[in-house]
Structures are given as C-alpha cells and as structure tokens.
Amino acid sequence: MESQKGKLTRTQSSLLRSPTARSAVHSLTSAAAADEEDEKPRRPVRHNPHRHYRDLLLLSLPFAFIFFLFLYLRDDSPRFANLVLIFALVATVTYAARRCSGSGRAAARRASSVDWFIGDDDNRKERKAGGRIVREGVVFYSNGDYYEGEFHKGRCNGSGVYNFFAKGRYEGDWIDGKYDGCGIESWARGSRYRGQYRRGLRHGFGVYKFYSGDSYAGEWIGGQSHGVGVQTCSDGSSYIGEFKCGVKHGLGYYQFRNGDKYAGEYFGDIIHGFGVYHFANGHCYEGSWHEGKKQGFGMYTFRNGEARCGDWASGVLKTPLPPSDPAVQHAVQAARKAADDSVLVPRVDAQVNKAVTNANRAATAARVAAIKAVQNQIHGKFCNIDV
Template identity: 80%
Template sequence: METQKPKLTRTPSSLLRSPTLRSSTHSLSSLTSSTLKSPTLKRPEREFHKGSCNGSGVYNFFAKGRYEGDWVDGKYDGYGIESWAKGSRYRGQYRNGLRHGFGVYKFFNGDSYAGEWVSGHSHGSGVQSCADGSCYVGEFKGAIKHGLGYYHFRNGDRYAGEYFGDKIHGFGVYHFANGHCYEGSWHEGRRQGFGTYTFRNGEMRSGEWDCGVLKNPLSPSNHSIQRSVQAARKAAENAVLAPRVDEQVNRAVSAANRAATAARVAAIKAVQNRMDGKFCHTDV
C-alpha cells in the first residue's frame, strides 16, 4: 500500500502584500483634488493644517481607486476604507500611509485576508480564505504563512502544525480526505525525518523519511519515532487552539466604517464651501 503525497499550496505574493499606496505619500500639491476637513481647527471649512492633509477626507487616486478615512500629516493614518475599480476593498487600520493594525482585505477574485497587519503586510495572526474553499488560520510573517497554523484544503485534506517560509516545515499532523494520516517531521512541504504514516485500515508505516519516501523503516515504539509523533501532535494542538483575533478585526472594521462616513460628510461640506466661495485655507 502506497502513501499519499500531501497537497502543496503557496500563498500568491499578491494576496497578502499591500499594493503600493501612492496616494498616501503624495505631496500637498498633488492632493489638491482631495476634499479634507480637519476637526482640530476652529474653522471647520479648512482642509489642511500646516501644509498637510489632516482629519477626515476622501481621495480619488490612480486606477479609479478611492480612500475614505483618517489622515495625519498627508498620509492615511487611523481608520479608513480603500477600494479599487476591480472590486478589491480594505477596511481597517492604517499607520503612516500603510495598512497597520487590524483589518480585512477582500479581493475581487473572492479571496480574503482578515487579521493583523504590519507596515503594509499581513503579519501576526489572521485568516486567509480562498474562493476555491480552502482556508488557512494561523500565523503570518511578512505576508506569508510562518509559525503555527491550520490549513483546510479544498479537496478535504487538513494540516495542523508548523510552517516556515510559506511551507509546511517542522512538526505537524496531516489528515488526508480518504482517512490516511501522517504524524511527524516535515521539511519544505515533504515528509522528512522521523514519523508515522497510518492508513485508514489501521496499518502503520514508521521510520525515517527522506523527500516524502520512507527510507529507513522502524518500529512505532522506537524512541525517535515516539518523540517525533508527540512533537507533531503537540504542534497540531497548539495550532488549532491558537487565539483568534476576530474580535479585534471586527472592532477595526466598525471603526473604519465610521471613519469613512465622517470622511464623506467632510467631503460634502468641503464641496459646498467651495461652491459658496469659501476655498481651502492652509496654515503655513
């Protein structure tokens, strides 16, 4: 009876990395089409403070994109909503012009990421859901799966354990949809080191694996096998029981919705002021 190979998936780099936020780093002169309002100023019709966009505002930028939310010193900072012509949309926190904190990014193809962001990349705990039905819940580092995680594949396979550099790597447990299971050590997505493969009929194959192939059969009671299996089960348990950040994400999305509403109100007032002959005032 032959063992099965696990299904390998790699997160597209475009899925979790932050697209360039050109609009958030433009100079004051290139933001003259923005409609901004600073609540910190005594005159509410003012849109800029000391030469920079501050407060709430709406900005329509390249590729028919749009940002609605908070600004600090000419950059996205606080909470907001960013959307693009094809249908992609982000709602959540920003810092210094980049997605930073908690937020949800929904892509036009149906994929999504909800979780922590650092300097424009998914980083920390999060949930990656794909349109094909697959889903990863766990840790990310620099926009790729890294740390402990749980992956449910579209074909019904399930893996729980350690990831490194977007690949199954370390210790973990892989359940195949047909009932087979492997518990043990992994290296770059392949069975490597000590582990046990259990068939659905109860038959077991234990030993030392190399590139997914059993090279040195050993008894399941072998000390190295038992230690590796225990480490795999522990990693799988920690991955499944890892704390979620759903509540923090939901709060960030709610705050982003409120910030976007305030930005649209500020934009309408700014347009009305211009129609009444009250143009933007800039403090220098």
Template identity: 65%
Template sequence: MEGQKSPRSKLARTASLLRSPTLRSYPHSLSTLAEEAPDDEKPTRPRHAARSSPSFTPFLLSLPLLLLLLLIFLIKDFFPSENLFLASAAVAVASVIALLWKVFSFGRAARRSGSVQWFIGDEDRILRKGRGRIGRIVRERVEFYGNGDVFEGEFHQGKCNGSGVYRFFGKGGYEGDWVDGKYDGYGVESWARGSRYRGQYRQGLRHGFGTYRFYNGDGYAGEWLGGQSHGSGVQTCSDGSCYAGQFKCGVKHGLGCYSFRNGDRYSGEYFGDKIHGFGVYRFANGHCYEGSWHEGRRQGFGTYTFRNGEMRSGEWDCGVLKTPLLPSDLSVQRAIQAARKAAENANLLPRVDDQVNKAVAAANRAATAARVAAIKAVQNHMDGKFCDPDV
C-alpha cells in the same frame, strides 16, 4: 493589487497573496488651485490718502527750534542760563508733539489703507496674505493633483490632516483618517476592480487589525504590520480552502491549521509559507501522517497510518519512506509526540475576531466622517472659501 503605483502582481490562492504591496505615494501637491481675488475685491488706495511720510510735517515744525538751540549753544556767552533752560524745554516739548503727530498720522494712514485690521472675538476671519482679500478660515478644501487624483477633506499646514477622501484617477480611493498627508488611524481603501480593505493604518501602511477582500473572492482578516499580514489571522480562498494561524511578513509562518478544499486538514508548524517542522496531516480518505516535514514534504521520522489501521514508520526522504522502522522505535515516537504537540498548540491559538470586528466598525465610522468632510470641502470650494495652507 489594484490602485498601486508599484507593478501589479497576479493574485494566487496561496498565502503569497497576503504580501501587501507598497501603498502608493501619498499626496504631495503637484498643482494647486489659483485663489486670486477678483479685481473688484482687491483693496484700492483711497483718493484722499496722504502720499507723503507721516513724520515729514512734525520734522518741519521742529527744525526751527533745533536751529535756535544750536545758535544758543554757539553764542551761549551772550545769553543767561535761564534762556538756555527755556530753549531746551521748548525743544523737548516740540519733540513730544512730533512723536504724537507721528503716531496719530500712522494710525490714520493704516485705517485708510486697510493694511492693519484687528478682529477681537471673531477668530474665524483673517486677512488673506498675498491675495488682498478677507475670507473665512475653513478647514476643509479640495486639492487637485497633476496626475488626476483629487483630495476632498480637511487640511492643516498644507497637508491632508483629519478626515478626507482621496480619489485615485480611475483606480479607486481612500476614505478615512489622515495625519501629515498619510493614511493614519482608521479607514476604508478600495480599488477599481473590487478589492477593499477596512481597518487600521499607521504612517500610510496597513497596521493593526483589519480585513482585506480581494476582487477574486480571496480574503484575509487579522493583524497587520507595516502593510503586510503579520501576527494572527485567517486567510480564506474562493475555492473553499482556509488557513487560521500565524503569519509573518505576509506569509504563513509559525503555527496554524489549514483546511484544504478536498477535505484534507493539516495542523502544525509552518515556515516561509510552507509546511515545515512537526505536524499532523489528516487526509479526507481517512489516512493520517504524524511526524516531521520539510518544505511541504514528509522528511525525517514519522508514521503513516492507513484507514484500515496499517502503519508505516521510519525515516522519510522527500515524501518516500527511506528507512522502515517499528512504530515503537524511540526516534519515531519522539517525532510523533512533537507532531501531536504542535497540532494541539495550533488548534488552541487565540482568535482575533473581536479585535478585527471592532477595527472594521471604526473604519466604517471614519469613512463616514471622511465623506462628510468631503462634502464640506466641495461646498467651500463652490462658495469661494479657501483653507489657508499655513493654518
């Protein structure tokens, strides 16, 4: 399919086209925009700012008192205890004055240099780390990648998170929800040749309910698991054929009904994308086969009934009657009953049209929100507002 980094495989009008290719790697930045502040916006040191350490002056003031105290203790025999007490008190007062001077000097230096700024009740402004500028916190940004891809939308912790638009270079894009740099939630993915998916995602893969329309007119609507059709769904082809039933790992598997473009219809069991097990095949010309199948051919016991009522029963091998038996033979009757039961169960399978329609509507809403976020991102980029990757 289009827009994938894995090798493209030509689409065929069979269930094999429902094998969902691995989605391309999701954006991990290869190169980012330079966000350096202009020279006239970078903070400069005020001319009158003190160049010495704020604690240097109080240290000089307290030095004589410290020397006096040391001298007093050295010659304490010549001074009474009252003098020692007064000297100790003087030193304590000097220490308190020095501490207060240090705090005052630090606050004054911080105010002059602009290195510390407080914002109370104004959380939409921050100090730009490493850029020397103050800018608004914005959630939306524009991200360019080395391979030519572009993301426009919401960022969180350096990854695409929220709503956004990712444009593959010349190959289409994605509009919708993001979690940790991967498609997650609802979204719309399109490719240059016209293919489009609308629905749910999980961890970068189609998962949940959604519809895929191929550029050649084929399509699938139903359940997805791990990027492949899995569960109940409907496959339609541009030639008019249609399959409604169960899928597994991208192919028809389980019970289902296939309406062929020539008017034939089969209801019964599938295995590995082929008619396999028990089922009923009704031809457009009125003929009918009820019985056992193996890889798309009549194999085992069954009965072929012509439109004029003539019957051929017995054991079949590679589509050819090998051992003719009466229609009343017990083995033949068991095979016919199993085929009719499988056909009935296939026709009674529950449809998932409502779930698919809801997923498509949610995907359209997510795509609209992503386009709005993309517009905001472009506007922020034009206004010079940058999203902090750490926020």
C-alpha cells in the same frame, strides 16, 4: 502511497505575499506647496511724507561740517584739506548706498510676508465664513487624482476622501498627509480593505477582500499581514493561524479544498517543521516536514490501522523503523503537540470586527467632510488649487 504524494506536496501560496501597501500618494507631499500658492491680499504699506526730508537733513549736516573744515584748512594745509574732502565724499556715498540697500531689504521682507489661508495652530489665519472656521477644501493633482476633505498646516489632516485617477479611492482618517487611524481603501477591480492604518500603511487589525473572492482578516504591521489572522480562498480552502511579513509562518491550521487538513508548523508559507496531516480518504501522517514534504522521522497510518514508520526523505520512506523506536515516538509527539498548539492559536475576531466598525464610521465622516469641501468650493469659501 504514491497517490497521496501530490496531496502532501500541495500547499496554497499565500495571497498576501506581496500585499498592496499604498501610502499616501506621492503627490500629497506637494499639497503644502500647492496650498501656499493661494494667499490673502496684503494691506497697503503706509509711508511717512516727512521721513524723506528728515533723512536728507541728517545726511547734509556732517557733509556741511566737513566742507567748512576744508575751507578753513585749504590755505594752511592744502594736502590735508584735500584728504578730508575725499574722505567726506567716500563716507557720504557709502552711507547713501547703505540706506538704499536697507530700504530695499525691508521692502523685500514686506513683500515676502504672506498670510496663508490655512496653516497656523491658533487658526487665526484660516479662512472664516459666518464665524465658522473653514477647514474643508478640494485639491486637484497633475496626475488626475484629487482630494476632498479637511486640511491643517497645508496637508490632509482629519477626515477626507482621496480619489485615485481610474484606480480607486481612500475614505478615512488622515494625519500629516498620510492615512492614519481608520478608513476604507477600495480599488477599481473590486478589492477593498477596511481597518486600521498608521503612517500611510495598513497597521493594526483589518479585513482585505480581494476581487477574486479571497480574503484575509487579522493583524497587520507595516502594510503586510503579520500576527494572527484568517485567510479564506474562493476555492473553499482556508487557513487560520500565524503570519509573518505577508505569508503563513508559525503555527496554523489549513483546510484544503479537497478535504485534506493540516495542523502544525509553517515556515515561509510552506509546511515545514512538525505537524499532523489528515487526508480526506482517512489516512494520516504525523511527524517531521521539510518544505512541504515528509522529511525526517514520522509515522504514516492507513485508515485500516496499518502504520509505516521510520526515516522519510522527500516524501518517501527510506529507512523503516518500528513504531516503538524512540526517534519515531519523539517525532510523533512533537507533531501532535504542534497540531494541538495550532488549534489553540488565539482568535482576533473581536478586534477585527471592532476595527471594521471604526473604519465604517471614519469613512462616513470622510464623506461628510468631502461634501463640505465641495460646498465650500462652490461658494468660494475655500479655494481649490490645481497642481
């Protein structure tokens, strides 16, 4: 009995407890500002040569009228005449100052109106080459990363390749500067993910293969394995079942590398609840589990048919009971049902294969866009921007 204790308590920790959920690189948020640094030359502003004389005439007429009024009133009402003259001077200076200020603001507005080479929905402000709108470009970032692919409104949009400096790359679909759609993400150490993304995170169906040889194929939500999936390890063990927030949680079937098999409930990556554990030597336990150990009511059957039933605590039988005891029978039935349900968990192989196929296509399109971006850079059709 003690020889089986180690096997009962052994549970492979999930490889997906803290998956790498990389969104679009922080430097991508500065792509729009970087793109805006390249602007088209503005057309010269045309000046009206007669406008200066017209403004001067309009300014002198009221002043001349007030000056003659001052001369007329100077002898009869000298004090009132002086007030009229002072008012005229103040009004003239104020009007001239406003005219100068208005001209300065207009010049500033003309100077601040810039035509960007990308950024409008009607594409009229995007650069054209031979009648074709050029959307592909190259952007370099201060941390050594660089992007080659399609842009829209100053951000990575469409298809493109993002290269992380000495770390890896992403090839696939983009929306508003984030991974969105399908693509392939690979790292320098050899890990790779192929599948679906949403708003910069793995979301949908996909396959993550670790550099160590382990892999996970199934559902993803918010960058973590969540739903139904298959986890295989390089040591030969495997798990098929439900995941939650990156760990085994729910119903599942686990085959250990030593030949042991468990089918039943998991909680937080640990055997917990009801389930059936088959040992490689032919022994079997059916009943209740708590944090990877036999806990509660259950029945342990040896390969020769002998059974030990009762109330278990931390893997040790504390209170022996007959197999006919209602509590034991209830626990055994619940364990067998959980085992049957775990085998019936729906597989998502078809959805995963479809997502991988779409990811391969998206990666191919991204590489084509990257080639066009480099060609545009070489021929000067789309400026590269150093950030």
